Amino acid sequence: MINRSDAAVAAVGGRKPIDWRRAGLVFLSRYGTIVGLLLMLVFFSIMAPNTFFSRANFLNILSQASLTAIIAAGLTYTLVVGEFDLSVGFVASFIGLIVVGFMSYQGLPIWISIALALAVGIGLGLINGVLVTKVRINAVISTLGVGTMLTGIGFSYSAFPIASGIPRAFTNLSLGRVLFGVPNPVFFMLGILLILWTILNRTDIGQKMQAVGANIEAARLSGIRVDRIKMFAFATAGFCAAVTGTLLSSLLGSGTLGVGDGYLLDAFAAVFLGSATLRDGQFHIVGTFVGVLILAVGFNGLAILGAPSNFQPIYKGGILILAVGMSALARRYAAAR
Template sequence: MADQGATSGQGPNSGQGPNSEQGVAAMEARAARRSSATRTLLVLLSRYGTIVGLLAMIFFFWLNAPDIFLSRANIINILSQASLTAIIACGLTYALVVGEFDLSIGFVASFVGLIVTGLMAHEGLPIWLSIILALMIGCGIGGINGVLVTKIRINAVITTLGIGTMLSGIGFTYSRFPIASGIPRDFTEIALSRPILDLPTPVLIMAAVLVLLWVILNRTDFGQRMQAVGANIEAARLSGIRVDLVKILAFVTAGFCAAMTGILLSALLGSGTLGAGDGYLLDAFAAVFLGSATLKEGEFHIVGTLVGVLILAVGFNGLSIFGAPTHFQPIFKGGILILAVGMSALARRYAANL
């Protein structure tokens, strides 16, 4: 009887074992599904958070200023404000793709803007020749940066900052005062004309530069080499890629885009002013690093840079519409950069730990 009682007493316990194991397994499965869903959400946030933020900004400004914000005139105004920043930021993107910094781009834009107006006003050169020479100067400065970084092995931050500082001094030596007289009217018309679809010429040039640089970076062997150098320089060198040449050409591209920005800025202002383009340095870096938090995880790319530029342009435009003081712009610029990049980094970190 005792044995039967013991046996009968064991029955429930023996029945609970499998049920208990099944319950634990079900709980683990639910936890795994929740963890997977959370990881997916965080990955989506890290890749698309900036785009969602841009759309949210557009919706907010449209909701509060429906008759102004999404009007055709204001959209063209936003694109015009974004055009110069986009051009110089795309050039900077190339330098960052290969793992280098270029702190001279703002100085190059200012210097070239001064030189191109001086070539027309002081030297009497025609517009087309002045622009070509100015672009060549920008490429040359980028090439010097690249050679100093790759051949002399000077840190890119030190090199480009030093070159930029020298350009300020050389520009001041060339002309201590803004060059405003003697500039042909046809030159200023470059920035003011609207040849296609009522879009300003700088917007059209921005579109052409974006498409060209995107194609080179993503659809050519050279672009693949650039990405390989940025991903793993030693592996790229061992695979036969001429790393130094790739980096030099990336700096040349940054110099070219900075020079293009300086030329368009001078045409827009109707004068060559030393220091006029210096502010584009921070704008370009903010746009590029905002773009690195878009679509790809921490990678620099042209589409992301464009999204970053649009975030800044839409934000500045919205602040202007609502009458915010101009000193709010750098606050917004720094805050949105820290927020976007910080949230993307946190999302990637948590997703990796799940």
């Protein structure tokens, strides 16, 4: 007796019929973020064609996205190796304060101040890495603890915003437009994203990072120095957070503690959105950039349409929930294949 499944297979020449529901969910898990971004661009362009759909506004979106993209790219590295870093926003705030302090309080030249600030950022990332890999403290607890400590240290360094003694050349880092009228932070963003993408996808250490994130025990048994790889990831996150803090202080023209804290949620939302882009729930740089653009386009479009300011945190939180959900969906269907 022939059952229905056999008859269905025979009806299509010996091949199983296509599961359209499954195929649709797989497509959504891989390309839903890109489709969503395109739909947002079309919607806002129709609603505000003269304001939203313009070169000046697109440059504005890229400029607003640049700092989030830099800090999110660093966060991507820690998630690739299977860890979390909740200190990146605090590190950005702290570095933004001390880089200005080096110039204003200590009287150091611009480039020395920036170099020292970036070195401090890398050092803070290494501290996170040591606490996670050597002391074996849970990454969520250790990075949150380090970030909270930085808030207190920052207040000890300067309880008030530092807005004097800042050279114009420093503010021009973010406010200047060197080529084609494009804001400088956009070039910093593109350069850093390109370097991090190359490291992750075209170098030996990048392959080791992905191996550690995929199966840490198998990576260890294959001879990979897992602790060193994780410390490299945390150091990269610290460096990117430091770059973000430096550019943020340059943009504001002052060093103010706490101004970078809000980048943490934006970065996580972007990275998890990116993990549901093009790949089956894997964290990667291109996806993170797409996630950042979704956030930036949404914020920009809502502002142009005159949405109340309280819509921004609603949108941000909703995007984070959607991002984690789509990432989980992608992983589920990848595992079911």
